[in-house]
Amino acid sequence: MLSRKGLVPEDYLLTRLAEDVLAPRFKPVQRKARFVAKNGSCNVAHTNIREQGRFLQDVFTTLVDLKWLHTLVIFTMSFLCSWFLFGMVWWLVAFAHGDLDRRRDDFVPCVTDIHSFSSAFLFSIEVQVTIGFGARMVTEECLSAIVVLILQNIVGLVINAIMLGCIFMKTAQANRRAETLIFSKHAVISPRNGKLCFMVRVGDLRKSMIISATVRMQVVKKTTTDEGEVVPLDQIDLQLDNPVGTNGIFLVSPLVICHVIDRTSPLYELSEQDLQSDSIEVIVVLEGVVETTGITTQARTSYLSEEVLWGQRFVPTVSEEDGIYAVDYSKFGKTVKVATPSCSAKRLEECMLLPILLEKLVHFTLACSATSKKKSISPQCKLYK
Template sequence: MIWWLIAFAHGDLDQQKEDFVPCVTDIHSFSSAFLFSIEVQVTIGFGGRMITDECVSAIIILLVQNIVGLVINAIMLGCIFMKTAQAKRRAETLIFSKHAVITLRNGKLCFMVRIGDLRKSMIISATVRMQVVRKTTTNEGEIVPLDQIDIHMDNPVGTNGIFLVSPLVISHVIDKNSPLYELSAFDLQNDNIEVIVVLEGVVETTGITTQARTSYLSDEILWGKRFVPAVNEEDGIYSVDYSKFGNTAKVPTPVCSAKQLEEGGGMALFKLQESTHPKASVRRRRVKQSSLSQDNPTQQSTGQEEDQAQSTVQSTDLLTQAEI
C-alpha cells in the first residue's frame, strides 16, 4: 500500500513524458506495487521493477521494510524454536507423589517415593537421583549448613536408569551407607532435613534433555505407610488409576532407626513389639470370667487357667524386655 501511494504521489502510474524518471520502475497499478513489496520483503531480487535514486522517501521505505522483515523472521524463528525445544512444558507432565514414605520392604527400612509420566510419549534414558540436604558437623568441628549427600537408589531395574511406562515406586534401602541410617520416627519429627529427588531424561519427540525436580521436608515424609497400588490388571490388560497416585496406607513398621533395628536383632525386635497387642485382650477376658466365677465353679476353673496363661505372658514380657 505504501509503495502504491509513493508511486501515485510521484506520478509513476500515468507516465506521459519519455524522459520521466519514476521512483520505482514498472509500477503501473496496485498489483504491481504489491509484487514489488513482496520482492523487497523476502529479498527475492529485483527484476524489471526496481528502485531509483529519484525519490528519497522510497529509499527510506526500502530500508525500513528490510529491517522490519528481519525482525519478523527472527521473532517467528524464536517462537518456533521455543515451541519445539522448550523442555519445561514436558517437565510439567512428570509428576511426583505429594509425600514420601518410610516403611519395611523385604525386612529392611526403605525410603520410597512414587513418580509417573502423564504423556504417552516416552522419556528416553530416564534416570533418578536423590540427595539428602542437612546440617552436619565434621570431625574437625566444621559446621556445614547445607551438606548434600547422594543416596543410592534401589529401583525395579537395579540401577539409576528406569523405564517409565507406568507409575513406579523408587526406593532407597536404609543401610549402613545411608545418611538416614540413624534416623528414627522421633528424630524425623524433630530433625530438619530435606530429600531432593531429580528425574531427568531425553524427550522422545524432540531429543532434548528435560529435568523435573521435587523435594520432601521432614513433615512431608510419612513413617509407617506405603503407597496404594495404582496399576490394575484385568484379562491381561493393565490400567493405571492416577486418582490413587499419591494415596498411602498405614502398615506395621518399627519406630526405631535402621541402626537400632539391625543391632537389636532385625525383624525379631519388630515382631516382639507386635506381640504387645494380644496381652490386653487376655487381661480383659480374665477379669470378665472371674466375675462370673462366683456363681459357676466351672467358670472359676476356667478363670484360673486364664490366670496361669496371663502369668506366662507376663513372664515372657519380662524376658523380652531383658533381652532388649
C-alpha cells in the same frame, strides 16, 4: 486446577501446576525454607551480579528465558522500530533525489508514489514483509535505493529468524513435557525386604514414553565439617535400590522409587522422632529424553520432614483387566499403614544383630568348655579370649 474439576486426583501433584491452587487464608509456618519447590522451581535468588553484560553475550538464551509478555513486547517493537527506521531512510532517499516535489512529467523517481513520510513508512513495511509491490516500487534510477532495499531485506530476515526461533523455543521447551510427569504428594518410610526404605512414587500421564529415564535423590541439609565450616546447603546423594545397578527406569506405569537406608545413607541414624524435629529436604529429580521430540526434559520436586509419612507404604495402582494392564491414578498417592519400628535403621540393625551375636557367643562358650576338658585350647577359644 484440574484436581478441582475432577480430572486429576488430589493425591498427587503435577510437577509444574502444583502451586496453582488457591492459597489458604492462614498459611502454616514452615520450619525450613525449601531449596526446591513442589513444582520443581528452585528457591534461589541471585543477587549482586555485577557483570550484567554476560547476559547480552548470549542474546538468544536471554530472550528465551524472558517472560511471555516481555518477549511479545520485544517481538512487536523490533518490527515497528525497523519499519520506522527504514521508513525514515526511504524518505531521506526520496527527499535527496527530489521525488517529493518533482515537476516534470518525464522525471524518474527512485521509488514511485512516495509523497510523504507516511507513504515512505508504508513502503518500508512492504519491503520487509513482502517483495510483491503494489503502486510503490524501486526503480533503477538510484543505486542508493537498491542498496537500502538489500539491507532492509537482510535485516528483516535476521529479525524473523531470531524472533520466530525464540517463540518456537519458548513453546517447545523441554519443561512443558514435564507438566505430565507426576510425583506423589508424600514420601513414605517403611520396611521392604527386611530393610527400612525411603520411597516415593513417580508416573507419566502421557502414552509417549520418556526414553533413558533416570531418577536421582539428594538430601539437602545444613552440616558442619570437622574444621568447623558451616555448609548451609550440603547436597548428599542417595543410592537407589535398582536391580540393574543404575538409576535408569522403564517409566511405562507408575513406579515406586526406593532408597534402602543402610550404613552409607545419610538417613541411617534418623528415627521417627528425629524426623519430626530435624530440618531435612529430600530432592527427587526425574530426567530423560522425550520420545516424540528427542529433547531432554527434567522434572523435580522435594519433600520436607513433615511430608514424609513414617510407617506407611503406597497401595498398588496397576491391575490386569481383560488382558491389559490398567493404571488407576486415583490410587497414585494413597498409602496404608504397615507395622514399622519407630527406631532408626541403625538401631534396627543393632537389634537384629543382637540374637546372632548371642548365638555366636553361646557357640564359642560351649566350644571352649568342651576343649577345656581335653586340656587343650582350640584356635577359636584363643580368638574368643
